[in-house]
Amino acid sequence: MSDSPLSAPRATDGRAPDVFHAGGWVPMKQFAEHDAVDFVVIGTGAGGGPLIARLAEMGYSVIGFDAGAYFRPLEDFASDETSQSQLFWTDERLVDGANPLKMGSNNSGKAVGGSTVHFAMVSLRFRPEWFKSRSKLGYGADWPLDWREMWQYYSRAERDLAIAGPVSYPWGPRRPRYPYRAHEINGAAALLARGAEAMGYRWTETPLATVSAPRGNSPSCVYRGFCRVGCSTNAKQSQLVTYIPRALKAGAEIRDLAMVGRIEVDVEGRATGVHYHRNGHWHFQRAKNVIVAGYAIETPRLLLSSATDRFRDGLANSSGLVGRYLMTQSNQAAYGVMDDMVR
Template sequence: MNEPVDVLIIGAGASGAAVAWSLADTRMHILCLEQGDWMNPAKYPSAGRDWEARFYGDYSPSPNIRARAEDYPVNDDNSPIKVLNFNGVGGSTIMYTAHFPRLHPSDFRVRTLDGVADDWPIDYDMLAPFFAENDRMMGVSGLAGDPASPLTAPPMPPQPLGRSGARLAKAMNKLGWHWWPSDTTVATTDYEGRARCINLGHCTPACAQGAKASTDITYWPAALRAGVELRTHCRVREITTNEHGMASGVVYYDKDGIEQFQPAEVVVIACNGVGTPRLLLNSASSRFPDGLANSSGLVGKNLMFHPYAQLYGYVDEPTDSNRAPPTCLWSKEFYETDPARGFVRGYAFQFGRGIGPVMEAVTSEAKGLLPWGADHHAVFRRLNGHRLGLAAICEDLPEEHNRVTLDPVLKDSHGIPAPRVDYTIGENSAKMLEHGIARGREILAAAGATDICVNRPILYGGWHLLGTARMGTDPTRSVVNEWGRSHDVKNLFIVDGSVFVTSGGVNPTSTIQAIALYVADQMKPRLANLFD
């Protein structure tokens, strides 16, 4: 048996790293268990010429395709959107695009404003100081003063718009619609030991330069210096409880596959909106027969993905292709509810630069734009490096039938039941997708693009895993309280995207980390009373 620790954190990704760093100033013995390992940037795809090919293999965002030893399989056959994640120190921040918006104030008051879903028990103003702290720690680049988004003061200037961004911005001006340079966690200047972006390529398969902020190079070095312990290749099977119904520690498999027990006074889960309900459901016992912290019956339910509508077309002049970070501007023109549209809530547009030649060949052939035969090379030259793209990221409302359960057959390499995802796109989201597609066509047409193609929803678009252990003040309608503590198990906390009550229409990483910092701040004055 391992020596007991004061706080045990499960998962070293976006939220686990943030909560570990924040709690370090308590001088408690804090241990984080991560089922992956430290990553070696020298081996990232962007360090070589085959980066696009590896996106379909060992650096696919899908764990089912990637199938590394550190991954667990996901049965997402019954979903039009496939689950994407990454296991390792840094978690999915290794693979994300570094797009860094915040939830809007209205996103916390959906029930009050629109009569659907539920209001959060916290609001934007409560998180504002933690958003700012996280922006500093992650190193955000952007432009202050956006009239349609929460105001930010990024410590670095924004990414250049480039050829693609400038053309799309002019199209938005032509239509009279909002746009703004997007906040990102890609360094535009040297920042706290990180070198600025040198445009190695698309950010998604990991940044060999270290310009993109992933928590293995931002939060974790600071947390380790402050005394936090991080143990890799530790796959947690279940959270154990004692005779008082309190969390007593975890059972995990170490790097040699040996079962270990790690006792702890406090347990914090940071495993994402699929991994967290999987762990809670697999921690069922005689006292908690339906899964740990699940007296409400809501663990695993209300899964929200963010359906994406992707559009792209081609222009005569060269665009940026895969050079520079992909998301250079956003639009919140259609973010807030307008009853005239026939749906509630809204979506954001994310504007991309383009893609590399391999992806261009694969996708344009699939859409029937690239023929085989005598014209193949001439057509490819017309398409490659001439793409303009955008995506509408649509708010997903919580619906209990969208859920994560334990698969009765599929297991990971240690025999732990894999998560099963059952998900359908709701009526409101479907209407929103169609509205976004129609407006996206107008934008591309205004930019002079032809051969416009649409993907709805993006199949491998399940980047955002939210809502499966929701936050609330009513124990019958939520899993954790307003400061992340389980209603059922008083020394168990959740800090990842599973606590989201509603999803908003933006990428969630900034908000996830702000919530983790907020929860840590709420824990500190209450540590002495956690067992009351």
């Protein structure tokens, strides 16, 4: 029988893959489908992973669902471009409107751990003015949260993910020191830093979700350059190697290769469970509460496809805004011409 993470679910029979050892397993609690668990969390990435872990640690019964595979980084990832497609969510997904998004390849991941398994580790905080970008900067939308409220959660996540960052961050309000020293910059970065200094620009090392010194089961980063196709050394601090192991240890269950297609609600409009597709069949898992943490595309798609006679426009959509004003990850860059070769 193939042990390929893409061929069949791995998190079954009371065990889940050990992400720190090739071929290893760890015990996992399993719940019956007829048992109404306290929480079903759809998505195990940046939003779902910490929720699954914290709820389980508080004593709740929790199942985390993910449409992606359950990888063991040390054996399933390689420094090879041809292997990168196993992480990309390349199923057809239509994101239409005045400014449609092109989905696929490296802007959406499909794995237990979500897109954090293939993100490039950059771990910046929103600056205070960005929380009020509409009123202060004239674009986007103002957040309903104050930046000070978010600061405490940033600090907690940076500790849990062992973010490596500069001792002094030169922009925005003063922040707590990062758990690990900044990652050493390479030759190309040093050259760009000199260029910034020549132009009068301040610069600093980028806060990264990577250990810059051996820590527990994780080695230091070896600059292999394949962060986005899965870190084969476990130096990258994704949900797969941080919150998910915590969740399993606390008694949560993870169901990989399990695509949730519909949320079921009762006559009063309360969630009663989820319909999901796994091993070629549709199943129904009872639940007292359902948390949707499926990224900017899958969250609205699931809410809209769960429409009922009572909620004809989809669940949680009394405002009519579900699926509108979609914003996915943005990117920023600065370009310049250097006298020296930049490799």
